[in-house]
Amino acid sequence: xxxxxxxxxxxTEFESTLEDARxxxxxxxxxxFVADLADKYERFGERTYLSDAQQTxxxxxxxxx
Numbered sequence: 001x002x003x004x005x006x007x008x009x010x011x012t013e014f015e016s017t018l019e020d021a022r023x024x025x026x027x028x029x030x031x032x033f034v035a036d037l038a039d040k041y042e043r044f045g046e047r048t049y050l051s052d053a054q055q056t057x058x059x060x061x062x063x064x065x
Contacts (some may be wrong), residue, residue, distance in 0.1 A: 002006035005046035007055060014041075030061050 009057040025031040037058065040047045050058070052058055059065075 001049050002055075003055045004041065007050060011046055013032065017058060017062045021058055024061055024064040026061075026064075033057060034061060042058050043063065 004011070004014050008017070018041065021030075021034045022038070025034050037050075037054065037060065052055075
């Protein structure tokens with residue numbers, strides 16, 4: 001588990017990944033996952049924690065895999 005500030009070189013890069021995921025979310029589960037993550041990021045900012053599994057899912061959705 002790591003914080004956003006440790007996983008991404010800039011917050012802009014994370015925000016871009018989150019937006020890509022929002023645009024590419026193909027299922028209700030994907031949409032809810034991204035919305036929940038965006039809510040956490042809005043609340044905690046760069047100190048938002050992501051598990052390895054969350055990071056994997058975010059990347060999968062953002063890259064439309």
